[in-house]
Amino acid sequence: MQRFRRLxxxxxxxxxxxxxxxxxxxxxxGDDSDAKTLKLWHYESETSAMxxxxxxxxxxxxxxHPGVEVRFERKAFEQIQQNxxxxxxxxxxxxxxxxxxxxxxxxxxxxxxxxADLSSEADKRGWADKLSxxxxxxxxxxxxxxxxxxxxxxxxNYGEYVTVYYNKDLFQQNGVKVPTTMxxxxxxxxxxxxxxxxxxxxxxAEYPAGQLFxxxxxxxxxxxxxDNYQLYKxxxxxxxxxxxxxxETFAQWVQKGYVAKNSAxxxxxxxxxxxxxxxxxxxxxxxxxxxxxxxxxxANWDTFLFPGNTLQAGSSGNLxxxxxxxxxxxxxxxxxxxxxxxxxxxLIGNNGGVPVAADASKISDPKDRKLIEDFNTVSKSDxxxxxxxxxxxxxxxxxxxxxxxxxxxxxxxDQVLDTIAKPYAEGVKEITGK
Numbered sequence: 001m002q003r004f005r006r007l008x009x010x011x012x013x014x015x016x017x018x019x020x021x022x023x024x025x026x027x028x029x030g031d032d033s034d035a036k037t038l039k040l041w042h043y044e045s046e047t048s049a050m051x052x053x054x055x056x057x058x059x060x061x062x063x064x065h066p067g068v069e070v071r072f073e074r075k076a077f078e079q080i081q082q083n084x085x086x087x088x089x090x091x092x093x094x095x096x097x098x099x100x101x102x103x104x105x106x107x108x109x110x111x112x113x114x115x116a117d118l119s120s121e122a123d124k125r126g127w128a129d130k131l132s133x134x135x136x137x138x139x140x141x142x143x144x145x146x147x148x149x150x151x152x153x154x155x156x157n158y159g160e161y162v163t164v165y166y167n168k169d170l171f172q173q174n175g176v177k178v179p180t181t182m183x184x185x186x187x188x189x190x191x192x193x194x195x196x197x198x199x200x201x202x203x204x205a206e207y208p209a210g211q212l213f214x215x216x217x218x219x220x221x222x223x224x225x226x227d228n229y230q231l232y233k234x235x236x237x238x239x240x241x242x243x244x245x246x247x248e249t250f251a252q253w254v255q256k257g258y259v260a261k262n263s264a265x266x267x268x269x270x271x272x273x274x275x276x277x278x279x280x281x282x283x284x285x286x287x288x289x290x291x292x293x294x295x296x297x298x299a300n301w302d303t304f305l306f307p308g309n310t311l312q313a314g315s316s317g318n319l320x321x322x323x324x325x326x327x328x329x330x331x332x333x334x335x336x337x338x339x340x341x342x343x344x345x346x347l348i349g350n351n352g353g354v355p356v357a358a359d360a361s362k363i364s365d366p367k368d369r370k371l372i373e374d375f376n377t378v379s380k381s382d383x384x385x386x387x388x389x390x391x392x393x394x395x396x397x398x399x400x401x402x403x404x405x406x407x408x409x410x411x412x413x414d415q416v417l418d419t420i421a422k423p424y425a426e427g428v429k430e431i432t433g434k
Contacts, residue, residue, distance in 0.1 A: 035328035037069045038335065042098035043077045049291060049353025050158055050317070056347055057338045064338075068331060081105075088114055088323035096332035099321045101138035101154060102386075103147055103431065104393040106319055110153040111145030116322040118152040121333045127155055130340055130357040134384035135159065135316045144431060148231045154319025157339040159354040159375050160287045161314025161384065162211050164307075168300040170197070170281040178304055182219060185307045186258075192281055193257045200253070201280035202407070203271040204264035207389075207396070209250075209403035211313055212259075212284050214388040217246030218311040226311065226385045232428050238421035239414070247413035251406055264407040275301075286314075290371055291352035302367065305374055311385040312378050316356065392427020395420075 040058070044051040058070055073094070080087065080099065087093045088109070099106055109115050118139075122128055128136060135156060142150040166178065171188075174195055179185040192199035202208055218226075220242035227233040236243070253259050263271070268285070272292070275283045278299050283289075284306065293301060306312060320339070322332045338344060342362075345355035349363045354375045363369040378384055389396035402419045405411030411419065428434070 035331055036067060037071060038065075038096065038328050038331040039071045039073075039094040040096050040335065041073050041075050041080070041094040043075050043080060044098070046074075049348045049351035052351045053157075053344045053348040053353065053355075054339060057335065057344050060338050060341075060343075061335050065331065065334070085109060085112065085114060088321075089325070091325075093323055093325070095326040095328040096320055096322050096335055098318050099154065101147070101156065101316060101319050102390045103141075103145055104390070104395075106138075106154050106321060107141045107145030107147055108393070109145075109321070110141045110151075111143060114324055115153045116324050116326065116329055118155060118322065118333070121336075122152045122155070125333070125337050127152075127336075127340065131156070131316070132356075132379045132382070134379055134382050135356055137384075137386070138316045139319065146231060146431065148227075154321045155336050155340075156316030156319050157336075157345070157356055158317035158348055159314065159356050159379065159384075160317050161312050161354070161375055161378055162215060162284060162286050163303045163305055163312070163371075163374065164282055164284050165275060165289065165293065165301060165303050166282045167275070167278060167280075168302055170278065170299070174281075176281070179307045180304075182308045189253075189256070189258045197281065198257060198260045199281050200258050201271045201274050201283040202259045202263035203266040203268045204400075204404040204407040205266055206268040206400060208268055208271055208283070208285055209407060210388050210396075210399040211286070212253075213246045213250050213399075213403055214313050214385075215246075215284060215306045215309065216249045217242040218313065218385055219306070219309050220245045221311055221385070223311070223382065230386050230391055232391075232432055232434075236424070238417045238424070243417060244413070247406065247416050250403070251413045254407055254409075259407065261408060264404045287354050287371060287375070294352055294367070303371065303374070305378070309383075310381065311383050313387055314375070314378060314384045315386050317354070392424060392431065395423060395427065398423045 042054065044054065058072060062070060084099060088097065106115070131139065137148045139152050139154050139156060140150050141147055141153050171178070174192060174197065176188045176191050179188050189199040225242060229236050254261060271283055272289060274280050276293065276296050320336045322329055326332060340357055345358035346362045348355040349358045349368060349372050352368055354372055358372060360369050360372045360376060363372055389399050398420055402416045406413065406416050
């Protein structure tokens with residue numbers, strides 16, 4: 001879900017920081033050869049994997065563009081999320097900016113003519129060769145702003161995906177083995193329940209519930225379903241599998257005690273801190289938690305892909321976009337290119353991120369390497385299925401409300417499916433006219 005990682009990151013970005021770095025000299029910038037300033041905005045914390053990698057990219061850019069001043073501003077996520085259209089249509093906006101991928105965000109701005117078409121640069125610089133088809137989906141948008149086809153309007157340089165985090169100490173103490181199939185997963189959770197332990201941490205007031213529902217649905221899905229649901233290739237029946245299976249199985253997991261009923265009111269931060277504190281054996285959530293767990297977890301922990309799934313919720317990370325009215329487009333393209341170089345990709349990987357074009361053998365920490373290898377496995381098999389709230393604007397809140405009701409028992413699976421089906425259909429009709 002396009003906001004999910006950002007909701008975590010926003011906690012660390014409550015204050016907006018601004019940094020300006022400068023270099024001296026001059027360079028050839030093509031059509032923007034007289035540009036002497038590059039205004040760059042993003043919302044990654046300085047110590048995050050992306051923040052570390054992009055700081056190094058700025059240093060490289062400065063050394064290769066003497067005479068160009070880099071004006072970097074770190075923005076809060078919500079600041080860009082809520083005001084992006086107004087920001088980039090202003091003379092005070094950036095020349096290059098990190099922005100959310102998906103139909104309701106980058107797709108919407110591209111359809112309004114606010115983002116520069118990067119297609120020729122993607123061809124010339126070989127960006128397509130570095131990104132798998134799944135990753136390219138979020139970079140390309142039709143004239144209606146629907147991702148997956150059309151021109152390039154953004155470029156990702158990191159990825160993200162949903163996985164299962166587990167507490168190795170709690171698994172060992174309770175005699176539970178890491179599951180590799182759904183049957184083994186439910187057997188493991190039954191073991192924990194039998195010992196009075198709620199096996200799966202959850203947060204119904206934010207994205208985790210929707211992620212679990214989607215992962216369960218994907219266990220019965222194929223690429224055609226993903227194309228239908230996310231890209232509107234064909235109508236989607238919410239009362240049939242795989243969505244029916246996802247909702248019904250989620251309800252069963254609540255009934256069996258795999259998920260606590262009181263988690264309906266919990267937020268993602270509550271779920272994360274419960275896992276950090278050793279209170280739950282597992283959570284199903286995104287790779288964006290990895291760095292924090294690595295820094296704060298005292299117990300032994302690791303990850304495994306959702307058992308049995310060939311499709312996993314996930315996508316590219318957010319995009320570098322270039323506003324159409326940027327006065328330094330060539331400089332912006334050069335910076336994007338630097339972030340895809342092996343040096344920056346390896347740096348992101350060695351700091352707990354998921355680079356899109358790194359050599360996993362260059363990642364020194366075994367746990368970091370496994371995170372990247374799992375992502376590469378999913379990405380190379382075209383297994384990234386994006387996020388359930390992506391198809392239409394405002395769908396995130398619809399899903400949160402629906403699955404809160406499923407957790408606390410106020411809604412049946414059928415009622416939840418009805419609740420989420422109507423806004424989906426209305427949103428698709430508004431976008432496609434069909």
